[in-house]
Amino acid sequence: xxxxxxxxxxxxxxxxxxxxxxxxxxxxxxxxxxxxxxxxxxxxxxxxxxxxxxxxxxxxxxxxxxxxxxxxxxxxxxxxxxxxxxxxxxxxxxxxxxxxxxxxxxxxxxxxxxxxxxxxxxxxxxxxxxxxxxxxxxxxxxxxxxxxxxxxxxxxxxxxxxxxxxxxxxxxxxxxxxxxxxxxxxxxxxxxxxxxxxxxxxxxxxxxxxxxxxx
Ligand code: ADP
Ligand code: MG
Numbered sequence: 001x002x003x004x005x006x007x008x009x010x011x012x013x014x015x016x017x018x019x020x021x022x023x024x025x026x027x028x029x030x031x032x033x034x035x036x037x038x039x040x041x042x043x044x045x046x047x048x049x050x051x052x053x054x055x056x057x058x059x060x061x062x063x064x065x066x067x068x069x070x071x072x073x074x075x076x077x078x079x080x081x082x083x084x085x086x087x088x089x090x091x092x093x094x095x096x097x098x099x100x101x102x103x104x105x106x107x108x109x110x111x112x113x114x115x116x117x118x119x120x121x122x123x124x125x126x127x128x129x130x131x132x133x134x135x136x137x138x139x140x141x142x143x144x145x146x147x148x149x150x151x152x153x154x155x156x157x158x159x160x161x162x163x164x165x166x167x168x169x170x171x172x173x174x175x176x177x178x179x180x181x182x183x184x185x186x187x188x189x190x191x192x193x194x195x196x197x198x199x200x201x202x203x204x205x206x207x208x209x210x211x212x213x214x215x
Contacts, residue, residue: 002035002090002203003081003110003117008099010163011132012123015041015151017192018094021120024196025090035204038084041094043151045080047073052096053159067096068159074102081106087115090203094151100168100176107176114211118202119170120195124185126164133160176212 004021007013021041029035042048051073077095084091097103103119110117110150123129136154155163179202181195 001116002087003085003106004090004092004121004199004203005097005103005106005117005119006105007093007103007119008122009126009167010096010155010160011136012129013132013183013185014122015094017122018092020192021196021199022092024193025092025200028046028200029090035088035090038089038091039094040077040080040084040091042073042077045073045076045163049074049155049159051151052163053156054162056157061157074167078105078109082109084205085110085113087113087168089115096163096167098163098167100174103170104174104176109212112213114213116203116211117176118179118181120181120183120199121170122183128161128165128185132159153173 006014006018006021018039018041021148022037024139029037051069054067077093081093091105097106097119107117133154136152137157140154154160170180172178172180181199183192183195187195
């Protein structure tokens with residue numbers, strides 16, 4: 001994109017949908033498709049959950065500040081996107097992507113390489129996302145460990161609540177949050193495929209916009 005920016009609350013099902021979308025695109029592209037497909041997430045960049053934790057107690061002694069920690073993480077993700085992005089590379093960016101200014105930056109990056117971008121908002125409300133995190137805290141299943149940065153680990157409670165508080169909803173009236181697609185928690189496979197097909201159309205199909213840099 002084509003850059004596909006996944007966004008949503010913590011443990012709202014982003015990675016689940018990102019993986020489904022990636023599989024859909026891979027199948028649709030086939031082995032010799034005109035696009036290369038990339039999947040980038042905090043986990044692929046080794047970014048652990050705790051970088052989002054602003055409580056002083058969560059901070060290792062050598063780190064400057066909690067905020068700096070998250071900024072470094074964003075820089076790593078940004079560099080990975082920048083390396084991959086081109087008109088012939090489709091990047092699925094799985095992550096919170098909760099800051100409006102950050103999504104704007106990503107939009108500009110795509111525009112710079114003359115490739116389209118879109119935002120996919122995933123979720124089914126705060127209560128369900130919280131319950132999913134609680135289930136992970138209870139089981140600590142698939143936890144990459146505090147240092148591991150796995151995609152399937154829980155967030156500490158305070159960190160989770162704070163991220164929900166800080167979350168900046170995408171606004172389809174802005175250029176950088178559009179086109180905006182939504183995938184609800186309850187969407188079944190057929191409904192998800194419908195949304196995936198619309199995303200395909202915008203990034204690689206008939207509906208693909210011509211993007212000119214810096215205009
Ligand atoms: P995120 O990437 O937003 O943190 P995940 O995709 O890892 O969220 O999902 C969090 C938890 O919720 C996982 O245990 C996952 O199996 C479950 N889950 C995600 N999406 C759905 C869904 N649409 N329906 C039911 N369970 C889901
Ligand atoms: Mg995830």
